[in-house]
Amino acid sequence: MRPMSPINGTSALTKLFSARKTQKIIPNLLKAVLFDFDGTLAELNIDFIQMRRAVLGLMADYCKPSNGMEVLYVLEMIEAGKNLISENNPGREIEFFNRSHRLISNIETEGSKEGKLFTGTEDMLHELRRRHIKIGIVTRNCMDAIRQIFPDIDSCCDVVITREFTTRVKPHPDHLLTALDALDTDARSAAMVGDHPMDITVGKDVGVYTIGVLTGHSEAAALREAGADLIIEKAADITRFL
Ligand SMILES: [Mg+2]
Missing domain, CATH: 1.10.150 (DNA polymerase; domain 1)
Structure with missing residues (x-):
């Protein structure tokens, strides 16, 4: 995939939106999408x-x-x-x-208890399902907290790998590899979506396509520097790029 040009300063959003028009993920390649949770699918409310x-x-x-x-x-x-x-x-x-x-x-x-999914998250996950794209969540958070925010998670996702279900969490590649193995999907056919540079670097280490989102604490420049193949405003927008 051709990376976007660097995003700097006050024109960042203009450049982001103009770059988005030219970038597509090749649909035949993508069999699974892995998502980070906090700051990516749900509001970041952990201090x-x-x-x-x-x-x-x-x-x-x-x-x-x-x-x-x-x-x-x-x-x-x-x-x-x-x-x-x-x-x-x-x-x-x-x-x-x-x-x-x-x-x-x-x-x-x-x-x-104060957390909630970002608007459009469940619709986006259902749309991926409709397109026969498998869905995984890879998070360093614990299962109890995830389920509290997302009670319907099992009906929307194929696999959820919280820290209890991997011996080594991201940024160790094992975390993503555990999810890909559970989804029976090769890294070259998968994407990782996250709000933190760590999500991008671990995705690069594993060899998946990497997508940064701007709904957490990280700026586009930090995600770009980490090597994101694509940066989008929010995870719910991903279906526009498929
Ligand atoms: Mg996050």
Whole structure:
């Protein structure tokens, strides 16, 4: 696919819309679409900064967090904390790990009470189904929080891979490969749609077509820099490009 020209400054939206007119996904190639969840199909309502602070606070009950740990994504922070505690306070690492996971699951499920799907999400998923395109969700979030926001998820999606269902979450390729395997689809016949540069880079690593959306915290430039093949305003627009 031919990438769009770089998007910069105040003319970003103009360039985005003009580029959209010329870009199409080849329909015969696409057998499955993988979607990120928060910020892509549903409003982003998790305070990741608060979540990381809470995990660091919990870690301090066991040992002093090492420098640089505060910038890790929260699941990686928990893993690094577990390893650190196993060195400095052996025997307590599993307790920390379990407490941390309960803590972040509570924050996620609490946040999901206020959450909702973006307008047009379910119609778009039904349209993909109508076109015989398989649908997967790959999210670092937990299943309870996802189901709270999207109770009909099973009737709209073929596979949902939350963090409980993969040994290694994205940005590790295993997360997407687990979903593709469940969908029995080759990476070259699939697309990954996400609001975060991580969704794009993991998609590139796996070899799927990558589509960035502007409904999360990331700007088009960051998604472009990550290597997105296509950037669209919102996931519900994807059917226009098929
Ligand atoms: Mg996201």
